Amino acid sequence: MINELFLMNGYGIYVWSAFAFTILNFLSLYLIIKIQYMKEKNKFVNKFGTLNSKRAAFAKSQNINKEILSNTSSI
Amino acid sequence: MFKYFEPNKIFSITSKAPKYVLFLFVIVFSIGLTESLILSPEDYKQSHSVRIMYVHVPAAWISLGIFSVITFLSIIGYIFRIRNFFLISKSLAPSGLVFNIIALVTGSIWGKPTWGTWWAWDARITSMLILVLFYIMYLIAWRIYENDTKVFKITSIITILGIVNVPIIKYSVDWWNTLHQPASINILVKSSIHVSMLYPLLIMTAAFALFSLLIFLMKYNTELIKIKNKGLDRL
Numbered sequence: 001m002i003n004e005l006f007l008m009n010g011y012g013i014y015v016w017s018a019f020a021f022t023i024l025n026f027l028s029l030y031l032i033i034k035i036q037y038m039k040e041k042n043k044f045v046n047k048f049g050t051l052n053s054k055r056a057a058f059a060k061s062q063n064i065n066k067e068i069l070s071n072t073s074s075i
Numbered sequence: 076m077f078k079y080f081e082p083n084k085i086f087s088i089t090s091k092a093p094k095y096v097l098f099l100f101v102i103v104f105s106i107g108l109t110e111s112l113i114l115s116p117e118d119y120k121q122s123h124s125v126r127i128m129y130v131h132v133p134a135a136w137i138s139l140g141i142f143s144v145i146t147f148l149s150i151i152g153y154i155f156r157i158r159n160f161f162l163i164s165k166s167l168a169p170s171g172l173v174f175n176i177i178a179l180v181t182g183s184i185w186g187k188p189t190w191g192t193w194w195a196w197d198a199r200i201t202s203m204l205i206l207v208l209f210y211i212m213y214l215i216a217w218r219i220y221e222n223d224t225k226v227f228k229i230t231s232i233i234t235i236l237g238i239v240n241v242p243i244i245k246y247s248v249d250w251w252n253t254l255h256q257p258a259s260i261n262i263l264v265k266s267s268i269h270v271s272m273l274y275p276l277l278i279m280t281a282a283f284a285l286f287s288l289l290i291f292l293m294k295y296n297t298e299l300i301k302i303k304n305k306g307l308d309r310l
Contacts, residue, residue: 005113008123014188018127018181019112022134026286029173033293040300047307 082159082299089299093292100285107282110275118272125272127185133280135178135203137287139241141171142206145213146234153231161227164234165217166294170287172210179203190254198247199255202240209237 111129118125152160220226259268
């Protein structure tokens with residue numbers, strides 16, 4: 001049973017490599033986009049930290065900025 | 076109507092959605108893998124190599140679908156000057172490109188046991204390769220041009236030129252004598268594919284669609300934060 005699943009009448013190498021290539025691409029794309037996201041978010045948090053209290057209060061009045069600063073978008 | 080899709084209004088949704096989409100994707104993809112690698116039957120002619128179809132076909136469908144959506148949004152965005160449509164298009168492109176590459180590579184892997192060759196300059200395969208080039212040009216244009224007006228114009232032109240290739244891809248197997256087999260699934264007439272193979276194919280298509288939605292949401296959120304970063308610089 002296990003042998004049949006891996007060998008697939010001699011087609012296993014083709015089937016498994018096609019699926020492996022797909023999963024590898026999924027993981028790579030997910031990680032690349034995640035890294036880009038974290039980079040931009042960290043940049044935003046750092047910039048926000050350098051604002052004086054008046055500017056920070058103004059920036060925080062915008063909902064989208066509050067969302068970015070919260071941890072809701074941590075994925 | 077478009078005001079409801081403004082980034083400021085939808086960010087609270089798009090920022091929370093990825094974790095639910097990821098959860099759903101993992102479930103659907105696991106079911107799809109079990110169905111396509113274990114439960115679905117082998118083909119009487121192609122034996123187990125037919126299982127490559129479960130990654131090859133959904134990847135091709137979604138890459139074509141994404142390019143069509145990108146073109147539609149770019150044209151509407153350009154006519155009505157809706158910047159958000161360009162952001163959505165830009166965020167869709169990476170997953171479209173990756174699905175296009177998956178379709179080409181898995182098709183090549185499938186070609187070896189089926190046709191006896193990794194590659195043929197067949198109409199379907201060549202037109203899919205051309206689509207990859209359009210995706211690459213589209214993404215490069217976003218990297219090269221800083222000016223919004225210019226990048227909106229250039230990317231719209233690229234998508235309009237590229238969309239001409241989409242019907243060629245679809246009908247290439249009917250118009251020319253190709254190595255690639257004609258479509259087995261047709262919405263208008265009865266499909267020639269058996270339900271035992273159709274269900275795994277549809278489950279994998281749903282999983283791939285969820286993955287592209289996940290990548291789109293993450294990329295879209297990144298683009299919005301990038302804009303907000305520029306906004307903080309101006310404060």
